[in-house]
Amino acid sequence: MDLTQLQYFIKVIEEKNFTRAAEQLHISQPSLSISIKKLEEHLQMSLIHRRKPSIQLTREGEIFYNQAKKIITQMNDMEKEMERLRLEGPLELSISMIETAKNWFSEIIKKIKSDSSTIHIQISELLSLSELQNALLNYEIHFAITNHFIDTQELESIFLYEENLVVLLPKNHPLQSEASLTIENLQHLPFILCKEGYQTRIDIIKAFQDASIHPNIQFEIERFETAYHLVESSLGITIVPENYVNAPNHPNVHIKKLESPMLKRNVYLVKNRSRYLPPVIHRSIETICAFHEGDFKF
Structure with missing residues (x-):
């Protein structure tokens, strides 16, 4: 199984038609059908109901499609991040933070800067739920420190304190x-x-x-x-x-x-479930969680 097979499978489902998908992918329909069949053989399960008038996913196909979409999205995000890094230099950390976090966040910033001295940190205050969700979904911020509990298909909350x-x-x-x-x-x-x-x-x-x-x-x-x-x-x-x-x-x-x-x-750290985050952002999240679990070491 490779990324090309995933891309072919996603395109077939989005177009709901092998012929249109093949045209979009600039390959022949037989080649596309063979690729999907090999994918199913590799997984040892059927992903598509073939006897119905239009293309429909099996239950296993629905699960596979959702996971495949996440993988392709993460790969695209990673490529964009690497291109941005090549063109713009050091990474940025962009977060939204509630007012009360100011009492402890300076210690976190010291730790983040000690691990990556060139990182540029942007801090904003997006206090309403709608502003926060839009910023996270539109990739305007990497994560948020907030008292809003958000648990959706796209966003998840990690309890802090x-x-x-x-x-x-x-x-x-x-x-x-x-x-x-x-x-x-x-x-x-x-x-x-x-x-x-x-x-x-x-x-x-x-x-x-x-x-x-x-x-x-x-x-x-x-x-x-x-x-x-x-x-x-x-x-x-x-x-x-x-x-x-x-x-x-x-x-x-x-x-x-x-x-x-x-x-x-309650105060939470909220982030996008499927967004690709560079290692420095993951380390920042781990540092914040460790601080509130009492495992913080500077």
């Missing part, structure tokens, strides 16, 4: 003396919340719904930094990941733990 969500209160707030808060404490307070399409919004809204409470939403934002400044200006309260704030660096707000066990969020 869990983080608590906390309440931010402005200075001199009536609840500032409380050791911790509940969702009920927040019922009528002016609330600052992420826009539609953000996983943190979904998690917070669900916690309010479970308590049969409607949040008094006054502002909708994209970044936690904006929410922090609004709270600092006494325009409302908000809920953010604990890793985003700590008391010494945020003296102008009160940070309160929530008693609700619902208000946590």
Whole structure:
């Protein structure tokens, strides 16, 4: 079995006709038929139903077709990557990262740069689910650090860690003396919340719904930094990941733990299942996973 046989098989299935496929491949129809037959003999199974009016895959053929497509896609991606490397020089690592990852990602960058000093790293913040999926599927980024769990035919999520969500209160707030808060404490307070399409919004809204409470939403934002400044200006309260704030660096707000066990969020590394990734990108992913598994060595 070789790549040519895979390409011939894929073309036959896509064209649903041996004659059209042979014309596209610039070979004779008998040669194409012989190639597919040899492929089936090598695999010792039928891939195509030949007695039906149009070409249809057997169950084994469907599995083989999907795997063959992945292999050809990876080969094409690898060729493009090698050509890009030849023309443009050192590789780039392009990632999207949530705000709270800034607390640990600098250690990862040090490790990546120590392994490959010439690598150029691009970091962006694609916070909404649609932006993230589009960037991954269009090969704009190699992977993402996000709190969106994505599990599709094209994309997969690797769990990294869990983080608590906390309440931010402005200075001199009536609840500032409380050791911790509940969702009920927040019922009528002016609330600052992420826009539609953000996983943190979904998690917070669900916690309010479970308590049969409607949040008094006054502002909708994209970044936690904006929410922090609004709270600092006494325009409302908000809920953010604990890793985003700590008391010494945020003296102008009160940070309160929530008693609700619902208000946590998971952080994942999301990547494209079938995309060819150069070794340096794979090592970067392994480094991130090792860091959060406690096996990180610098």
